[in-house]
Amino acid sequence: MQVPAPFEYERATSVDHAIALMERLGSEARVVAGGHSLLPMMKLRLATPEYLIDINDLSAELEYIRIEGAEVRIGALTRHRQLLESDDLAAVLPIFRDAEKVIADPVVRNRGTLGGSLCQADPSEDLSAVCDAVGASCVIRNSSGDRVVSMDDFHRGPYETAVADGEMLTEIRIPLRPGSSSAYHKVERRAGDWAVASAGAAVTMDGDVIADGRVGLCAVGPNLTNIEPISAALRGQPPSAELYAIVGQIAADNAEPSTDTRGTAAYKTHLAKELTIRSLRKAVARATGQA
Numbered sequence: 001m002q003v004p005a006p007f008e009y010e011r012a013t014s015v016d017h018a019i020a021l022m023e024r025l026g027s028e029a030r031v032v033a034g035g036h037s038l039l040p041m042m043k044l045r046l047a048t049p050e051y052l053i054d055i056n057d058l059s060a061e062l063e064y065i066r067i068e069g070a071e072v073r074i075g076a077l078t079r080h081r082q083l084l085e086s087d088d089l090a091a092v093l094p095i096f097r098d099a100e101k102v103i104a105d106p107v108v109r110n111r112g113t114l115g116g117s118l119c120q121a122d123p124s125e126d127l128s129a130v131c132d133a134v135g136a137s138c139v140i141r142n143s144s145g146d147r148v149v150s151m152d153d154f155h156r157g158p159y160e161t162a163v164a165d166g167e168m169l170t171e172i173r174i175p176l177r178p179g180s181s182s183a184y185h186k187v188e189r190r191a192g193d194w195a196v197a198s199a200g201a202a203v204t205m206d207g208d209v210i211a212d213g214r215v216g217l218c219a220v221g222p223n224l225t226n227i228e229p230i231s232a233a234l235r236g237q238p239p240s241a242e243l244y245a246i247v248g249q250i251a252a253d254n255a256e257p258s259t260d261t262r263g264t265a266a267y268k269t270h271l272a273k274e275l276t277i278r279s280l281r282k283a284v285a286r287a288t289g290q291a
Contacts, residue, residue, distance in 0.1 A: 002043035011054045015061050015170060018053055019143055023166040025051045031168055033077055034112035036104070037120040055168075062115070062170060065089050072174040076115025084109060093134060093174065094286060095182035095200055099126045105192040115169045121159050124194045126186065128155060129216035131172060133200035134182055138162070139171035148173070158222045177212075179205040183282035185275045186218070189262060195219040196262045197271035199251065201279035203234070205287045210234045215247070215279070220272045221256030229254070230276075239284045244277045251276035 010025075012018035022029050028050035032038055041047040055062070055077065062077035065086050072093060074083075083089065084100035103109060103126050117127040118138070132151045140147050140163055154162050163169055186198035198218040204211045213234035215227055229250050237243050257268035285291035 004039070004042035005045060005048045007042075007049055008051050009054065010051060011057065013057060015058060015141065015168070016143075018055055018058065018168060019141065019166065021051075021053050022168065023143060025053075027165045029053055031055055031119075034079070034108070034116050036108050036112045037116060037122065067092060067176075070176045072176060074114055074172045074174070076113065076118075076169045076171060078114050080104070080109035080112045080114075080117075081106070083114065092176055093182055095130050095134060095184045095202065095283075098182075098184035099130045099186070099198075099200065102126070102186045102188065103192070108192075114172060118154070118172070119161055119163060119169055121155050121157075121161050123158050123222050124219040126184070126195065126198060126218055129198060129200045129218040130184060131174075132216035133184075133202045133214050134174050135202070135214060137173045138169055139173065140167050141170045142167040146170070177204045179211070179287055181283050181286035183279045183286065185278045185282070187271050187275065194262070197257070197268045197275060199272065199275035199279045201276065201283045203280065203283045203287055205284070209236055209238050210284070211236070213280070213283075215251060215276055217251060217255065217272055217276070219257070219262075220268050221254075227251065227254050234280075239280075244280055247280060248273040248277040 010021050012021060030049040030052055032052045033055050059077055062075040064075040065078060066073045067088055080100055080103055083096050090097040114127060117125050136151050137148050138154045149162050182202035184200040187196045195218050197220050200216045203213040213231055215230045230247050233247050233250060252269050252273040255269045255272040257265045259265045
């Protein structure tokens with residue numbers, strides 16, 4: 001039977017209270033909301049925090065989706081279900097609905113949160129690739145105030161982020177650009193499973209050419225998000241099958257998958273290429289009104 005190590009429990013009443021608790025309790029404290037990543041790790045004794053700080057009462061401060069001018073702001077406590085069901089979000093960032101349709105199952109989506117997904121920093125986690133593809137920034141709060149870091153700087157390694165002791169992720173900010181759209185494709189062994197491989201793409205069109213583009217890969221290596229050679233290859237180019245093939249090969253060349261029960265390294269490398277091509281093709285079609 002899998003049983004966590006003993007721990008103490010605190011329930012935060014505000015963001016400031018949660019931060020004060022983390023400062024007082026130190027590095028052995030972990031924040032929990034949905035708990036679908038942390039609790040299984042605790043049961044396996046892969047994580048043994050001495051304190052859990054429950055932030056589920058902070059929905060008034062941290063659970064929202066706001067479209068404000070040229071920016072989308074999403075609270076860290078926003079549930080997967082809300083990301084899936086928001087028509088306003090899907091209209092400007094369809095990549096979120098694409099991804100949420102293939103994340104876990106309704107039970108997990110009802111409780112799991114955007115912030116928890118990003119802070120887990122699992123190389124197979126879908127929303128990290130999504131947020132990288134759309135150029136998101138992360139708002140991290142401590143007792144001195146807020147600081148904003150790009151997704152490029154937020155993930156520092158597998159299961160490691162820029163959130164330090166005494167800090168918490170509070171918000172995700174995503175810029176909106178005219179002529180932009182996005183898409184996400186994933187291969188999984190069964191519905192709701194971790195990805196065998198996946199790719200998220202976002203493009204900004206300037207007439208008939210791609211002004212900017214980003215791709216984030218999932219489950220084919222550590223921190224394969226915003227692969228800069230892909231962005232460089234896309235800028236200023238008209239979309240074409242030849243361009244997609246070039247960019248797909250760049251994705252494959254940057255993939256570093258391992259053989260496991262989900263597939264061989266060669267198969268995952270092939271998927272990195274094909275899913276990048278599909279995501280880019282879909283993002284361009286959406287941005288140009290063809291889908």
